[in-house]
Amino acid sequence: MTSEDNTFRRGFFDALPICFGYLAVGFTVAVAAIAGGHPLWSPILLSLTHLSGTSQGAIVGRVSFANPPLPGLGEVILLCMALNLRYLLLSLAVSQRLSSGISPLKRLLVACSITDENCLVALSRRGNLSFCYMMGIFLSSYLGWNIGTALGAFGANLIPPEYTKPLEISLYAMFVAIIAPEAKKSRPVLAAVLLAAFCNVALLSLPEAIRPGKSLSVLVSGALAAIAAAALFNGKGKEAQNGRG
Amino acid sequence: MGADSGYMLSIIFLVALGTFALRAIPLVLFSKPVKNPFAVRLIEYLPYSILSAMVIPGIFSSTGDTASSMTGFAAALALSLCGLPLPAIALAATVAAYLEIYLF
Numbered sequence: 001m002t003s004e005d006n007t008f009r010r011g012f013f014d015a016l017p018i019c020f021g022y023l024a025v026g027f028t029v030a031v032a033a034i035a036g037g038h039p040l041w042s043p044i045l046l047s048l049t050h051l052s053g054t055s056q057g058a059i060v061g062r063v064s065f066a067n068p069p070l071p072g073l074g075e076v077i078l079l080c081m082a083l084n085l086r087y088l089l090l091s092l093a094v095s096q097r098l099s100s101g102i103s104p105l106k107r108l109l110v111a112c113s114i115t116d117e118n119c120l121v122a123l124s125r126r127g128n129l130s131f132c133y134m135m136g137i138f139l140s141s142y143l144g145w146n147i148g149t150a151l152g153a154f155g156a157n158l159i160p161p162e163y164t165k166p167l168e169i170s171l172y173a174m175f176v177a178i179i180a181p182e183a184k185k186s187r188p189v190l191a192a193v194l195l196a197a198f199c200n201v202a203l204l205s206l207p208e209a210i211r212p213g214k215s216l217s218v219l220v221s222g223a224l225a226a227i228a229a230a231a232l233f234n235g236k237g238k239e240a241q242n243g244r245g
Numbered sequence: 246m247g248a249d250s251g252y253m254l255s256i257i258f259l260v261a262l263g264t265f266a267l268r269a270i271p272l273v274l275f276s277k278p279v280k281n282p283f284a285v286r287l288i289e290y291l292p293y294s295i296l297s298a299m300v301i302p303g304i305f306s307s308t309g310d311t312a313s314s315m316t317g318f319a320a321a322l323a324l325s326l327c328g329l330p331l332p333a334i335a336l337a338a339t340v341a342a343y344l345e346i347y348l349f
Contacts, residue, residue: 024332042253049261054292059256061299065249067306073255080260083295084267085288089279092271104273111269165309166317166342172304173321173338175296180325182293188286189293196294197301204302214303222295229294230286 006099006128011136014125018117018137019144025053025174026148027155029060032171034156035164037065047149051115051142054178055080057171062215064168075215082219090119099128106131113138188233196225308342312349317342 026047033043043060050056058079062071091114098110110131118137122129156164183190199221203212212220279285308314320341324334 021330021332024335028332028335038253039250042257045254046257049257050264052264054296055260055264058295058299059260061303063253063256070249070252073252073259076256077259077263079295081263081267083292084264085291087264087267088271089285089288091268092279095272095275098272107272108269111265111272114268114272166313166346167339168307169304169314169317169321169342170335170339172300172307173317173335174331175300176304176318176321176338177325177329177331177334179293179296179300180322181328184326189290192290192294193297196297200298201302218295218298221298222291225294225297226287226290229290230283233286234282 006130006133008132008136008139011133011138012140013136014121015118015137015140018121019140021117022053022141022144023148023151026145027152028170028174029053029056030149030152031156031167032057033060034153035167036060036063036067038063040153040157043149043153044146047146051112051145052084053115053174055083057174058083061171061175062218066165071213071215075213075219079215079219082222086116087114090114090116093123094119094129094134097123097129098134099130102131109138110134113141115141117141188229191233192225192229195228196221199224308346310346313342313345316345 030043030047033046034040038060043056046056046059059076062076062079091111094110094114095107098107102110113134118141122134122137125133156167159167179189179193183193200217203217203221204214206212211217279288304318305311305314308317317338321334321338324337329337
């Protein structure tokens with residue numbers, strides 16, 4: 001049976017910092033979406049169905065109606081899948097800590113709550129994770145994320161279009177904010193980051209005839225850089241094994 | 246915006262489905278832990294390298310002119326290395342870009 005502490009309420013309050021953080025990040029992604037020419041419903045629906053800052057950010061970054069041509073569906077999907085591969089690992093870790101006897105249907109609901117930050121909170125708890133606790137975390141983060149998105153979407157919409165273009169940088173700043181601290185701590189990540197940037201610029205500088213599309217270029221550069229870093233930095237072990245994405 | 250709406254809806258739902266699959270499969274299938282250290286490292290580094298490729302050179306065309314985007318980029322880089330929280334960095338970089346455009 002679940003302990004006193006494994007309640008929905010506890011999960012909800014443990015995740016409150018995440019809720020507020022997500023309020024701001026959801027706001028940022030929504031603002032960038034509006035700046036990129038998305039209709040109001042786009043970032044809102046995106047957030048309702050995703051709860052994922054990196055892939056939502058990637059979608060908003062690549063799909064800018066103000067900068068045609070739009071990428072192909074396949075490219076964007078592939079890009080997001082690559083970005084989100086780490087959910088496989090996070091989900092696995094949570095799965096092994098879940099209390100026993102949780103039905104498949106409830107497990108699907110727990111699946112909806114898998115994000116970097118939520119898993120960080122969940123996995124740092126002692127003992128098993130109850131379904132109720134995970135749902136508490138889920139609601140907290142989901143509310144923050146979507147309220148932030150709505151505020152950002154409606155807020156950005158109030159700004160006259162001629163002033164919204166610079167808002168797009170907030171998305172890239174968000175990416176930098178994710179990358180830089182980790183690159184500072186971890187050599188392999190720094191290497192992967194530099195290599196990917198270099199690769200991407202190189203690919204995009206190819207002559208028109210053989211130049212890959214932006215999404216493909218990002219994906220190839222990112223994949224090659226990560227593979228190279230993973231291959232080169234083996235047995236270092238230390239900073240790398242944290243599951244924090 | 247009809248065709249664009251269909252396009253956007255497709256992206257949203259397809260990526261949502263795929264992301265959900267990635268989250269759900271381990272939970273529902275009780276798969277064995279990923280033991281291969283190379284694979285674990287690869288999956289860990291992948292988001293960073295992909296995001297990096299998204300930023301460079303994309304950030305330089307994000308505000309419409311290079312000067313303000315460089316300012317914003319510099320601000321973001323400096324502040325994130327100082328350990329500020331993510332929303333503060335995004336805000337500061339955006340403000341820096343706006344200031345560059347309208348003051349210089």
